[in-house]
Amino acid sequence: MLSESGKIVARRFSGRLVESGLLILAVALGVGAASSGFSLLGNTIRAGKEMLASPAYRELVVSARSNADEMTVPAVKKPAASNVALTSSDLDAASLAPAVAFSYVQNRDDLQFINAASIKQEESFAASFGAPGAAVSASGGTVLVTGAAPQGASGAAPAPAGAKRAATDQGPPGFRRMTEDDLKKAQAQADLVIVDGMERLNGFLVTPAFFDAWGMKASLGSLLTDSDAQGSASALVLGSSAAAKIAGQGKSASDLIGKKLLTRDGNMQVVGVLAPTGTTSYDESFFAPYKTYASTGAGNGPPRMWQFNTQLRFTVSDVTKLAETEKLLTGWFESRFGEGQIAISNPRSEAQKLIDRNQGIGLLILFLSLSGLFIALVNVSHILMSRGLRMRKGVGIMMALGASRSSVLRLFASEATAVSVAGSLLGGLFALPISRSMQSALGLSGGSWLFVVLGIVASWLLTLAFSVAPAWQNSRIVPAEAMRVA
Amino acid sequence: MITLKNVSKEYDLVGSTVNALDDVSLTIDRGEYVAIMGPSGSGKSTLLHILGILDTSTSGQYLLEDYDITALPDREHARIRNKHFGFIFQSFNLFSELSALENVMLPMSYAGVPFRKRRERAELLLGDMGLAHRMQHLPTMMSGGEQQRVAIARALANDPDVILADEPTGNLPSDKGEEIMTTLESLNENGVTIVMVTHNPEQGRRAKRRVLIRDGKLEDEARHA
Ligand SMILES: Nc1ncnc2c1ncn2[C@@H]1O[C@H](COP(=O)(O)OP(=O)(O)OP(=O)(O)O)[C@@H](O)[C@H]1O
Ligand SMILES: [Mg+2]
Numbered sequence: 052m053l054s055e056s057g058k059i060v061a062r063r064f065s066g067r068l069v070e071s072g073l074l075i076l077a078v079a080l081g082v083g084a085a086s087s088g089f090s091l092l093g094n095t096i097r098a099g100k101e102m103l104a105s106p107a108y109r110e111l112v113v114s115a116r117s118n119a120d121e122m123t124v125p126a127v128k129k130p131a132a133s134n135v136a137l138t139s140s141d142l143d144a145a146s147l148a149p150a151v152a153f154s155y156v157q158n159r160d161d162l163q164f165i166n167a168a169s170i171k172q173e174e175s176f177a178a179s180f181g182a183p184g185a186a187v188s189a190s191g192g193t194v195l196v197t198g199a200a201p202q203g204a205s206g207a208a209p210a211p212a213g214a215k216r217a218a219t220d221q222g223p224p225g226f227r228r229m230t231e232d233d234l235k236k237a238q239a240q241a242d243l244v245i246v247d248g249m250e251r252l253n254g255f256l257v258t259p260a261f262f263d264a265w266g267m268k269a270s271l272g273s274l275l276t277d278s279d280a281q282g283s284a285s286a287l288v289l290g291s292s293a294a295a296k297i298a299g300q301g302k303s304a305s306d307l308i309g310k311k312l313l314t315r316d317g318n319m320q321v322v323g324v325l326a327p328t329g330t331t332s333y334d335e336s337f338f339a340p341y342k343t344y345a346s347t348g349a350g351n352g353p354p355r356m357w358q359f360n361t362q363l364r365f366t367v368s369d370v371t372k373l374a375e376t377e378k379l380l381t382g383w384f385e386s387r388f389g390e391g392q393i394a395i396s397n398p399r400s401e402a403q404k405l406i407d408r409n410q411g412i413g414l415l416i417l418f419l420s421l422s423g424l425f426i427a428l429v430n431v432s433h434i435l436m437s438r439g440l441r442m443r444k445g446v447g448i449m450m451a452l453g454a455s456r457s458s459v460l461r462l463f464a465s466e467a468t469a470v471s472v473a474g475s476l477l478g479g480l481f482a483l484p485i486s487r488s489m490q491s492a493l494g495l496s497g498g499s500w501l502f503v504v505l506g507i508v509a510s511w512l513l514t515l516a517f518s519v520a521p522a523w524q525n526s527r528i529v530p531a532e533a534m535r536v537a
Numbered sequence: 538m539i540t541l542k543n544v545s546k547e548y549d550l551v552g553s554t555v556n557a558l559d560d561v562s563l564t565i566d567r568g569e570y571v572a573i574m575g576p577s578g579s580g581k582s583t584l585l586h587i588l589g590i591l592d593t594s595t596s597g598q599y600l601l602e603d604y605d606i607t608a609l610p611d612r613e614h615a616r617i618r619n620k621h622f623g624f625i626f627q628s629f630n631l632f633s634e635l636s637a638l639e640n641v642m643l644p645m646s647y648a649g650v651p652f653r654k655r656r657e658r659a660e661l662l663l664g665d666m667g668l669a670h671r672m673q674h675l676p677t678m679m680s681g682g683e684q685q686r687v688a689i690a691r692a693l694a695n696d697p698d699v700i701l702a703d704e705p706t707g708n709l710p711s712d713k714g715e716e717i718m719t720t721l722e723s724l725n726e727n728g729v730t731i732v733m734v735t736h737n738p739e740q741g742r743r744a745k746r747r748v749l750i751r752d753g754k755l756e757d758e759a760r761h762a
Pocket of ligand 1: 532548549550555556557575576577578579580581582583584
């Protein structure tokens, strides 16, 4: 319930709707702009920090030159500049650079599952175009080309996962095909999992140090070991989301441990499931051992296609040592492969440039939006002051009737608070979508609302200061003088 | 009850000072009916404002019940104005945003009177002023005489000791002015002290005591029973 003096102020306020609306709108625009600017800068700084905290930005990535070029100029496919093929034995370079904490191989790869849908698709493809490869069976048009028979699928030595690209490039060998009958037989095997409803799974071929570098832990089973990389068995570790998806709804991922997944590259035995990593792309991936084949390494016959794609990653313990380590590694690889054959990239320095640019933009936008808020507040303050002047005589009368200065201050401060709160809330409505779109313009994802809220609170406080000042001025008048005003 | 001792009020203007009040000493006792008279610009309103603590003097002492209130904080001054003084102005000075009833309730809200009680009392006071049918009216819908009667009801809201009136009939036709005068006189008969600034010699004669002021100086006094 408003007191009578509260009613005076409230009725004056609503009696001048246009002016009062403009007041609130001015505050809203100022607060909206300033809090968006604040949130943009805050999120830019946060995103930058988070980004650089990732192990990916404590790394140097070494690859053969031609691949590096392709990565930066994806549209232009250059002929391979060299015959250099990196292998995991080149990770030895790490011994030269003391700052390197982990060194590993991480190559992209994918698994194609064999299931009812894939067989059906293949059959219809074969029916219209004829089965690819040399062997075409007269009956169903499907042929099993791997050495292993489908009946022996569980025990079959699968094609080395790392050799898959070579296989697809060179034709049928290693590329397993099955008929519906084969699938039925496979279904009967208890330790074999047919992954239905999923065509393929993206993942990585890694050396075991990969898990250490990223601090990944197994929540079920175990991680890959060096013996997985050397042996002929094909082990597989699944990211947490990938495991859940393969296990299917309502089933536990722990049921997968020890089972084999039916894929075109053979049967892959699930040895472990990762605890959630916080990185979606890893949670949705599989990890298979990057195999070291002495027989195909450099110096042992022509390297296979997939070896050109091998990327070696060196994680430093101290990011300030990145440049120094880069120099050491460059020396090592140049002496081994010759100048210009190997590209070493430093993702952190690239990221740092992007972050600096974004923060510069954020700072500029904050400056502009604060200027906007300031201009809005000067006007708000001005309007409130001229209201105060019009109210002077009224304040004098209130004081004559018994209002103290502090009660007058409270009265007008409440009005100022109401205006600033209403304006700030409205400004918040502007700020939420604006800051979201500004962030996406800078390519920042996962912005925190905390910064918008902090920005709104901060600019609200500033608004309050600007609007309480006229209220304070109103309370300083001498009633006798105020009442002489006609 | 109120004693002014050697009170002066100076206004600093560019290059000169105006002595609105010049060494004024004056005592007003409880129950008095004082008319302050004098030419325009002589300092009558200034004196009334100082009496009502709406203004502070440049020098001199203000004693309320023998107690010097000059140095009290603003909050105390406000409380004294609220509880002990009622003001009536030439131009009524009602709040146009408030109804007659709310205007009368206003001083009681500063005294912390709860809503129901202040509405009851305001209704009573307006009834006494013959305005029972005007309570919900805004000042702009009322005649000058009616507005001044609302102002008197407002001045009486907290049952003051002193009514300070600055030319209360100045804006009214003579018959309406007469109504106001009789109201003030009957208040005085009921023990309320009245201090009234007036230009009207007839009104001055009706007061029990006349104070003449000229160029800020107290010049002459006349009393009658
Ligand atoms: N704020 C001020 N600054 C300067 N001079 C002032 C101020 N207020 C009043 N005065 C001067 O003080 C003197 C007394 O003024 P005051 O209003 O008390 O006169 P008054 O007797 O009430 O006149 P009136 O009969 O016209 O109402 C005048 O000369 C006036 O000009
Ligand atoms: Mg006057």
